[in-house]
Amino acid sequence: MSERDIRLLRCFASVFPELSPEEIRIVSSQSNGHWDSLSTVTLTALVQEEFNIEIEPEVVPELDSFEAFRAYLQKSDSCRSERL
Numbered sequence: 480m481s482e483r484d485i486r487l488l489r490c491f492a493s494v495f496p497e498l499s500p501e502e503i504r505i506v507s508s509q510s511n512g513h514w515d516s517l518s519t520v521t522l523t524a525l526v527q528e529e530f531n532i533e534i535e536p537e538v539v540p541e542l543d544s545f546e547a548f549r550a551y552l553q554k555s556d557s558c559r560s561e562r563l
Contacts (some may be wrong), residue, residue, distance in 0.1 A: 483530075483552055490525040491545055494518050507544035522548075530555075 480488075491503045495513065498506060508514040523539055526532075526548060532555055534542070542548050 483556075484549065486529055487526065487548055487552065489543070490522060490529050491524055491548075494522045504545055507547075509543070519543075526552075 488503055491506065492500070492556075495503065495506065495511065495518070496557055497513070499519055501508070506514070508519070519542070520540065521544065523534055530552060534550075534551070538551070542551060
């Protein structure tokens with residue numbers, strides 16, 4: 480597991496402390512009854528702070544799982560690398 484994944488896992492664990500790390504890796508808004516709009520806002524804010532990025536508001540609805548956040552961060556890293 481990469482450092483980025485570990486950091487993302489910590490963000491998710493802050494919002495969903497009842498989930499194990501294994502459950503977090505497969506969690507989505509559809510599979511978790513506790514994932515609501517407040518969870519989405521909190522999780523998005525935590526990820527932005529942890530990774531020092533700005534997530535565009537129109538993208539937030541697409542970030543509906545651990546994997547979606549992970550893919551977004553990978554894409555964000557790639558875009559930053561290309562600009563350098």
